[in-house]
Amino acid sequence: MAETIRIKKGLDIPLAGRLSNDVSDNVSAIDFALVPDDFPGIKWRVVVSAGDEVQAGSKIMEDKGGSPISLVSPVAGKVTGIQRGERRKIEAVTLVREGDGKADLKPDFSTAEQVRDTLQRCGLWAMLHQRPYDIIPAADAQFRDVFVTAFDSTPLAPEIVTPDMYKDMEEGLRILAMLTEGKVYLGTAFGAGITSSHAEVVEYQGPHPAGNVGVQIAQIRPVNKGETVLTLDARTAARIGHLSLHGELDTHCEVGITGPEAKHPKTIRTTVGVAIKELVKDNIVGGKKERIISGNVLTGIRVDESGYLRFPYRQVSIIAEGDTADEFMGWASMCPRIYSVKRTFPSFYLKARRLFTFDARVRGGHRAMILSGEYDKVFPFDIYPEYLLKAIIARDIDKMEQLGIYEVAPEDFALPEFVDTSKIPLQKIVREGLDYLRQETE
Structure with a gap:
């Protein structure tokens, strides 16, 4: 029986725009991109040029430091451009889908050394993180333990894995166990019923940030100076298992289109790095200026319709900018539609019973840090x-x-x-x- 840990501190933000049960396939998407800023800790070098033809799994970027860690193309097609910013920093490599060719990756998971080599060549190592520093691990990093989180507790978050992925995930956990002499921990939501023979399953009960892997590490065995632990989500573990079982890279993803400005919140099955315009087409309420966030409203990245889905490739949140909002009496209003975590508004007493329509306003001015214990x-x-x-x-x-x-x-x-x-x-x-x-x- 799985151990259960209760998280008492935290907050579930009652944001409107929850996912429905609708699932659709985004079959018309043709534009994609890889954004190196999504993979911190590595200095990337582009190994393709505009106009080059690539297959799904072909190398697009490599580590300037000389390690085999790579970023690979999610689709077969053609490189359409390399976007650069100040001082020629690589901002994105854009691609257009043409055909369905797949690179022969020759995965080998027979030994720990082969596991490292395969994951690094196939672009999956770049989806792993380490504590400390929250960066991509070095190619030769040694891990005390491995922590995998199988649920996301952020506002409006979709499921990380679905039952049809459990077999791939279990195989991925078996492979991850080869990277450590310690334990593999699988964190799940309370009552999820997920089991594993290759990981120690721990259920977490409580508000956000219960799903954050850092919280799970802190509850089990905190990281000390000189130690390194490997962290990832269960979807990445399933991708590793899929590569082992089927010999091909799984670049599909399930993206939740959420938020109060989403006309029909739903899940779309598509490919990682897809253009945002394909995901939000005909699905924005309109009538006001909106903010599109790749990710959740707390940690996601602001994009526009010309941008692309960013790692970890599972959610888009749409909220109003709020720059034209006009509220009677402002901060002194007694309106029950204004949310507060403090006893400033009547909503403090209603927050457990209703959802709120948030916008992007900060609602306050910058000032010195106050040691009030609110954190x-x-x-x-x-x-x-x-x-x-x-x-x-x-x-x-x-x-x-x-x-x-x-x-x-x-x-x-x-x-x-x-x-x-x-x-x-x-x-x-x-x-x-x-x-x-x-x-x-x-």
Whole structure:
């Protein structure tokens, strides 16, 4: 029987626009892209040129450091362009689908060394992350344990895996066990009923961020200085298993189109890196300026209709910008439609019984950090978040290490950022702190 861990601190945001049971196939998508910023920790070099023909699984980018870690094409077709930004930074490699050819990847999972080589060549290693630093692991990284999360507790999140993927996921867990001398932990939602013979299943009960892999690590065996753990979601584990069982790369994904400005919230089966315009076509309420987010509203990336679906390739959220909103009495309004986590509005007492239509407004001005304990109510770590953030801002490495920076990632500070009365970009601060620590200590 699976162990059950209850998460008491956190917050489930009652956002309107939940998924329906509708599932449709997006068969008309032809435009795709790979965005290297989705895969941090590696300096990428493009190995194709505009006009080159590629197959699904063909190498598109490689590690400048010389390791075999690669990014591969999700579709067969042609490279249409290489988008560059300032100082010729690679922003995206765009592709158009033509045909259904697949590269011969020759996967070999017979030994731990072959597992590493196969995952790195086939683009799946780039979908893995490590703690500390929340980056792609080095090609030769040694892992204390492996943590796989099988559920997403963020607002309006779709299921990470469905029952038809369980066989592939189980095979993926078997392969992942070859990468560590420790244990493989599979975190599932309470009552999910998922079992595994290759991983220790742990069920989590409670509000978001119960689905965050960092929270799951903290509840079982926190990361200490000098240790490295491998983290991934169960969909990536299923992709690994699919490659082993079928000999081909699975680049399909199930994307939830969610949010209050989605006309018909639903799930679309498509391919990773698909153009956003294909996903939201004829499915935006309209009548106001909207914000499209690739991902969830807490940690997702703002895109427009000319952009592309970003990693982890499972959700698009659509909300109003709110730049033309006009509310009577503003912050002093007693309107029950305005959400608050504090006793400022009547909605505090209604939040368990209704859904709210959020927009992109910050609803406040930037000010100094207030040590009020508001972060702690939604931060289920044995860490003092305010003091850790101050140590990061001061670039005090000793204090950062003492206060637990090796345990956290930017996504763990998404809820504190949401409830923060000071409107401080906490996730950005943590990301910069992790990058600085890695630069100074490695």
